[in-house]
Each structure stands twice: as structure tokens, then as C-alpha cells.
Amino acid sequence: MLESAPDPATDAGAAAAPTGLPILAVASLHGTLLANLRDYIVEGNLAPGARVPERLLCERFGISRTPLREALKVLASEGLIDLLPNRGARVRQLGADEMVALFDVMGGLEALAGRLACEKISDAAYAEIERLHHEMYASYLRRDLHGYFACNQAIHDRIVRAADNEPLATTYANFAGRLRRVRYSANLDQNRDRWGEAMREHEEILDALHRRAGHELSDILFRHLRNKRKAAAVREAAPAPDATEG
Amino acid sequence: MLESAPDPATDAGAAAAPTGLPILAVASLHGTLLANLRDYIVEGNLAPGARVPERLLCERFGISRTPLREALKVLASEGLIDLLPNRGARVRQLGADEMVALFDVMGGLEALAGRLACEKISDAAYAEIERLHHEMYASYLRRDLHGYFACNQAIHDRIVRAADNEPLATTYANFAGRLRRVRYSANLDQNRDRWGEAMREHEEILDALHRRAGHELSDILFRHLRNKRKAAAVREAAPAPDATEG
DNA sequence: GCCCCGAAATTTGCATTCATTTTTCGAACG
């Protein structure tokens, strides 16, 4: 049930010969490397603040430094890493204030997605969201945290898709990736008040979406993200002050 | 043609006299090239849909292909150009639907900026916006299109800055750059109805901002951008002076 | 006369190489 995200990055992908299906793979070798490297970093294989070892990654992905550095430049523009002049790349470490800023942008993007979704969503797509909502509610009653999260993410994802706006979807994915590293120590399991509140907010979300009330849905979604941020720990994964492990 | 060729590569602090003050200058050579190339494309020196001539740009900027291609990859991730596998880069050409999508994202970002600005803006910053608003109104009464546009852009820029959110500002600048190519054939001069409407909307914007009514301001700004899009021509910029179209 | 096929020329993508910088390690000095 965990998101059916296309994940061609089987991690290994090192010196293994591309004897599989090169046809589609060749279609965008650079794009493949970019996606793999992005996943590699987003997954947390490198500590925040740590140097990005070019040579090692070259060996791991079986390429030379040129395409790798191209990918690094792109990842820097995406905000995943910092590029220090003559000092290499480092995994971007999020401070508390930066995390707040990113959450606010996510809220704004979801608000926009909700507004657009109200204009464009089909009845079938709405029905699917409604189904997911009820499934999520069932998980909530069961105290099934895992199922709840899965449905939750699926719902937000469907709303973004229903907005039918490619730049929005891309930007949304970008920021979601940047925030993937933050650990939500405030598990809803130990924060039942927030869980109930979130569930009520989702009731409002579904209601507004049902009425195609874009303006309202927009506001609810932004506040929903705000509350989610407040409930989330403002601490990044693996603090590691000077863990510039080599 | 006297080119305002941004050519820092001629004396890129390489050879002699490293004991000057190149510290800040050297700080970002790649960033300089990226900014220059981005401007070069955004300014419309290449026709939409035209191939991006690597060799020519290398000569123009006085660099080799490696840093140029790195910059191209970044610009592709920014959405300014398309990267076709084995077929080079092309200046992205906006279709009508893509332009609508971009405008909607701009509206969402401005809506977010307005909401955040209501939370964080200082009285001084508000006063400055109020001043710009009145100046814009004066330009409106004078039918001074140029002054009106300048104030208009300054106001929206101040709102984004008042939001005090770096990722938002960066994303906003990115989308603004993508839309810079669209030509607004619907000059307000010939569209006085829209001009008056826009002016009224700005009155609402200022009022909501004055009352720090983030929710309202958010909605007004989104609708403001929607109306702006409707008034704008859905036609992309005409072929550039140096039309290397093929 | 038009279309299709094929080789030369240009272009793209990546690897390799080179100069410059940073970092590390060791020794001399205070």
C-alpha cells in the first residue's frame, strides 16, 4: 500500500551491466542517473551536512565524474545539496526555520492544488478520494498508523494529480523530497489529540472537495499543513554535528 | 553589433595576481555562468523551439562545453529548456495550456506570499507598499503605463519579500522567469476595462494587507492573477532578433 | 520528377586529462 511510486532505483545499480531493457533506459541516461542519485540522497544514505563523495558515487553508479557533476548541479538547484565553491557538495542540512519555510510552501502548494482540483476533478476521481478517505477513517478507528499514513498520502497525492497541473506536480514533488528527511517524532500514536484533529480536518477537506468549494478547500489545506508542521518535530534526521564521516 | 557580452572569462582571476580581492568574485564562477545563460535565454536571444547551439555559446561566454552543459542541465530542471536525448537542448516553447498552468502556479505562489506577508510584514514594509500603491494609482490616473507596470511589479515583489520565505522567493522567481517570454498583447492601454478592474483589485489587495487578513488577501491575489492571465494574450514571444529558428 | 537510401560532417555524450585549490600530515619553532 505504500505509495505505488515508480522506483527504478534498485540501489545497487553499480557496475552491473545494463543488459536488461536498454531501450527505455537509453532514452534518458542522464535522467536515470539523476533520479537514482536523487533517491540515493533523499533516502538518507548520506548524513546531512556530509560531503558528497564524487569518486565513491562514480564507482557506485559506474560512471565518470562528468555526468555525476551534472547531476549534482541539478540537485543543488533543487535544494537537496549545497555547492560550496572549490569545496565540493554537501547534503543540505535543514535548520528549524528552513523547515518551517518549506512546510509553508508545501501548504501553499497543497492549497493551490485543492483549489484547482475543485475546478477540474472528475466525479470518478472524487469518488476514489472519498473511498480513500473512508479507508483512512477505518484505519483511524483501528489505530492503524501505517494504513492511516498510506491513505493520507494517497489522498493528498490524488488532490495534486486532480489539479492537473504539471508544473505544480513537479514543484510539489520537489518540496516533498526536500522534506522527506525530517523525522516526525510526534507520532500520532502518542499524540491522539492531533490525530483526531487531523481526522476532523480531513472531514472538512472531503466536504469542501465534495462541494467543489475551492476557496474553502484551499484555506483548509493550508491550515492542515500548518498544524501538521506544528505537530512534527522540528528536528532533522541524524543531527550529527560534525559527522563528516569519510 | 556591440554586444554587452558578459565576459568575465577573459580575466577569470586565473593567471596573475591572485593576491587581489578575488575572494568574492571567485566565489561562484559556475553561478555566474548559470545566471548569464539564464538571462541570455530569458531575454529572448534564442527563438522558442530553437536549438541551443553549444559551440556558439561556448565561444560567446569564453568557456568550454563542460560548464556550459552543466548549466544547460540546470536550466532544463528549471523548465526553461527541453533536453532531448542525443538531440540537444531546445528553448521550451509554451503552449496555451502550459501557459495557463504556469499562471495558475504563479497565482498560488502569490496567494501564499500574501498570506505569509500578513503574518510577518513590518509596518515599515507595509508603508512602503502603500506608498507604491498610491504611486501606481497616480500612474493609473496619468495613463502612464510604464510607471504603472513598474509599481505593479514592485508591489508584488515586496509582498513576496515580505513573506520572508527563501524557497518561496526562489520558486517565484523561477516561474516568473518562465513566463517572462509571454507577451501581453492585451496592453492595458487598449483594455481600459481590465486596467480599471486591476486597479480595483489592487485596492482590495492593499486593504486586505492593511487588515493583515491573510485568508482574504490570498484569495484576492489568486483571482488577480487569474484575471491577469485572462487578459494576457495566449501567444508566446515573437521570434527573437537573432532568429536562429530551424 | 520525386522519393529513398547511404556516406560525410556535425553534434552529442561521456571519459580522460590537466591546472588549481583545499586538505592533511609532518616537522620546526615558540
Add this chain to the structure above:
DNA sequence: CGTTCGAAAAATGAATGCAAATTTCGGGGC
């Protein structure tokens, strides 16, 4: 004994070189 200076080692940034693909241009076939 701690500090600092300096040279070796590693890493970074950019240029060049090379194989593969594409585009272009010419010739042959229908």
C-alpha cells in the same frame, strides 16, 4: 607541549579527446 608553517596528497573545476548518434548532403532507384 602546543602552535604554526609548509609540503605532499587528495579533491575540485574546467578543457580536451573520443566513440556514438544524428543531421545533412549527394546519388541512385522508381
